[in-house]
Amino acid sequence: MDFEIQLPEEITELMNKGGLPSPEMMNFYVDEKERIFFIDFEIDQSLIEIERKILQYNRIDKNTPVEQRKPIKLFIYSYGGELDAMFSFIDVVALSKTPVWTINAGIAMSAALVMLLSGQKRFALPHSTALIHSGSGGTQGTFEQSKMAMDYYEKQVVKMREYIMAHSAIDKKTMTKNKAKDWYLDANEQVNFGIVDKICDDVDEFN
Secondary structure (H helix, E strand, O other): OOOOOOOOHHHHHHHHOOOOOOHHHHHHHHHHHOOEEEEOOOEOHHHHHHHHHHHHHHHHOOOOOHHHOOOEEEEEEEOOEOHHHHHHHHHHHHHOOOOEEEEEEEEEEOHHHHHHHOOOEEEEOOOOEEEEOOOOOOOOOOHHHHHHHHHHHHHHHHHHHHHHHHOOOOOHHHHHHHOOOOEEEEHHHHHHOOOOOEEOOOHHHHO
16 A cells, blocks of 8 residues: 655755755644644744644634534643733634643743643643742833833733633632742642643543
């Protein structure tokens, strides 16, 4: 029996010119075809590339019933980052009709934890850690500019806490008790507080 492997156009063009793609590039395209993305970097504007892919998959799936669509899987290993980038990302995930699954692949802290909460299905690896904290930020400029920047940041932090409470089993009393400290949660605590649906110890659960 003959098998035909279809490669992305960029790879085919490179090979036709006598070049070979790097193993990293090949892995990227294989993962992209399988709708698997690894968020293993600081949360920043580079997330827009994954947002584009999420919207692209929704266009591809437009005529496919939601329950039959292949889910997008996001493996998160991040210490957090920019709240603006985080809010943009979770808004796109919320708009997605194609299911988005999130997996805590080791570390999901601060903004990355909020992104973990955005998934329609949420998993944690057995030794993963999550962190909720009040955030940190610095400002420059005049007194008025610094005050406006801090006021804006405080509003973002409030929105972040509200999102966490709305998408987990963490109530306001518990959030208030822990908001001034670095609150670490192991895999079992992530399940108990509704941050993830389950601890995953079988790779087939992602399929």
